[in-house]
Amino acid sequence: MREPWVVGVTGASGTPYAAAVLRALFDADRPVDLIVSRAARLTILDETKSPFRDAHWRADLDAWIGRKTAQGDVRYWPAGDLAAGPSSGSYPTSGMLVVPASTASCAGIALGLSKDLLQRAAEVNLKERRPVVMVPRETPVTRSHLEHLIALHDAGATVLPASPGFYAAGAAASAEQLVDFIAGKVLDAVGVPHTLFSRWSGQLGAH
Numbered sequence: 001m002r003e004p005w006v007v008g009v010t011g012a013s014g015t016p017y018a019a020a021v022l023r024a025l026f027d028a029d030r031p032v033d034l035i036v037s038r039a040a041r042l043t044i045l046d047e048t049k050s051p052f053r054d055a056h057w058r059a060d061l062d063a064w065i066g067r068k069t070a071q072g073d074v075r076y077w078p079a080g081d082l083a084a085g086p087s088s089g090s091y092p093t094s095g096m097l098v099v100p101a102s103t104a105s106c107a108g109i110a111l112g113l114s115k116d117l118l119q120r121a122a123e124v125n126l127k128e129r130r131p132v133v134m135v136p137r138e139t140p141v142t143r144s145h146l147e148h149l150i151a152l153h154d155a156g157a158t159v160l161p162a163s164p165g166f167y168a169a170g171a172a173a174s175a176e177q178l179v180d181f182i183a184g185k186v187l188d189a190v191g192v193p194h195t196l197f198s199r200w201s202g203q204l205g206a207h
């Protein structure tokens with residue numbers, strides 16, 4: 001049975017994090033169901049200068065992540081399609097990764113608003129007690145942001161802020177290394193193998 005990871009990309013800054021997670025899932029031969037929120041089209045356009053269109057999703061995805069996905073197992077569901085597979089708990093998935101996660105999507109999922117397929121799919125994976133990883137990207141935060149993250153934690157999600165450590169590559173880490181650090185932590189959280197960063201060896205300054 002196909003049990004994809006649902007990857008939800010919201011309109012928070014940080015589309016490179018999503019691209020790195022998608023590449024790593026493909027590298028690990030894991031099937032992916034992709035949902036891109038309406039607002040994420042703006043951040044993808046802003047951060048990559050490329051559009052993301054439902055009708056051209058495969059070509060736009062390839063341009064965005066810099067990879068030919070033709071051979072990969074990826075299924076795309078428009079964010080407005082509330083009848084899509086991941087809108088039901090009977091649709092098999094391994095779980096869901098929301099990367100990056102806007103404050104709006106954190107609030108919507110914490111409150112169960114299901115205002116689009118992305119929020120509905122996250123709620124479904126939580127209610128089915130499947131792994132859900134939320135990668136919030138906002139700073140500074142309000143009390144309500146924090147309360148929504150606590151609600152998500154209590155509902156079973158792993159809250160994994162886009163807050164890269166420098167210990168894997170040192171103070172001269174490139175932006176790509178910092179992005180890969182977060183993507184690697186996302187994959188660690190759900191037990192998918194990767195080589196995105198060097199692990200702590202127990203020795204200071206070993207990088």
Ligand SMILES: Cc1cc2nc3c(=O)[nH]c(=O)nc-3n(C[C@H](O)[C@H](O)[C@H](O)COP(=O)(O)O)c2cc1C
Binds near residue numbers: 011012038043104
């Ligand atoms: C260029 C751009 C950058 C944004 N960056 C962030 C961000 O870092 N964090 C955040 O929570 N919202 C950010 N937003 C606002 C969200 O896109 C907005 O709240 C939207 O309603 C989120 O909808 P979604 O969760 O359905 O994707 C940004 C918007 C734009 C246009």
